[in-house]
Amino acid sequence: MAGNREFFYRRLHSLLGVIPVGLFLVQHLVVNHFATRGPEAFNRAAHFMENLPFRYFLEIFVIFLPLLFHAIYGLYIAFTAKNNVSRYNYFRNWMFMLQRLSGIITLIFVTWHVWETRVQAAFGAEVNYEMMANIVDNPMMLGFYVLGIISTVFHFSNGLWSFFVSWGITVTPRSQQISTYVTMAIFVALSIVGIRAILAFA
Numbered sequence: 001m002a003g004n005r006e007f008f009y010r011r012l013h014s015l016l017g018v019i020p021v022g023l024f025l026v027q028h029l030v031v032n033h034f035a036t037r038g039p040e041a042f043n044r045a046a047h048f049m050e051n052l053p054f055r056y057f058l059e060i061f062v063i064f065l066p067l068l069f070h071a072i073y074g075l076y077i078a079f080t081a082k083n084n085v086s087r088y089n090y091f092r093n094w095m096f097m098l099q100r101l102s103g104i105i106t107l108i109f110v111t112w113h114v115w116e117t118r119v120q121a122a123f124g125a126e127v128n129y130e131m132m133a134n135i136v137d138n139p140m141m142l143g144f145y146v147l148g149i150i151s152t153v154f155h156f157s158n159g160l161w162s163f164f165v166s167w168g169i170t171v172t173p174r175s176q177q178i179s180t181y182v183t184m185a186i187f188v189a190l191s192i193v194g195i196r197a198i199l200a201f202a
Contacts, residue, residue, distance in 0.1 A: 016066040035200035039129035102155040109148030132201040149194035157187035
């Protein structure tokens with residue numbers, strides 16, 4: 001019974017990391033990338049997102065609750081997993097360790113980002129280009145955001161590889177090798193989008 005529950009939680013954790021959390025990450029990076037076109041373009045994109053129908057329902061049940069479960073269960077996995085990088089110098093063992101480490105960094109980053117944006121918006125602040133520009137005006141915060149973006153994108157991209165394996169999409173060594181190349185390409189592409197966006201605010 002406990003084994004079945006563990007299996008279900010791990011599958012749910014894997015699924016939520018891609019749908020909807022991963023899809024939201026991609027959408028969020030794309031919206032932020034409008035900052036490269038200037039303040040007006042970003043503010044229009046942000047305003048469009050803020051005026052979506054059923055916005056609060058979507059934020060709570062499609063973003064925050066799935067993210068909360070993924071984060072809490074992810075911490076459980078991170079602190080109970082046994083890393084073998086000191087014993088076996090295999091690529092996937094290193095990816096396994098980095099997945100757990102990036103998950104912790106991502107949780108810290110996302111929590112801080114939500115505090116600086118969504119929570120402040122609840123207190124009356126406007127989430128716009130000027131808000132983000134003021135945040136990353138501090139070089140330390142800019143560095144923190146760059147690290148957070150890279151960590152978050154890596155966690156999602158590498159997590160896709162595990163998702164494909166867990167759900168039986170890539171079962172052969174060849175398909176898993178191809179998946180490695182594809183997810184690495186996704187990591188590079190999304191990292192470029194995210195870093196270009198945050199540097200546009202700076």
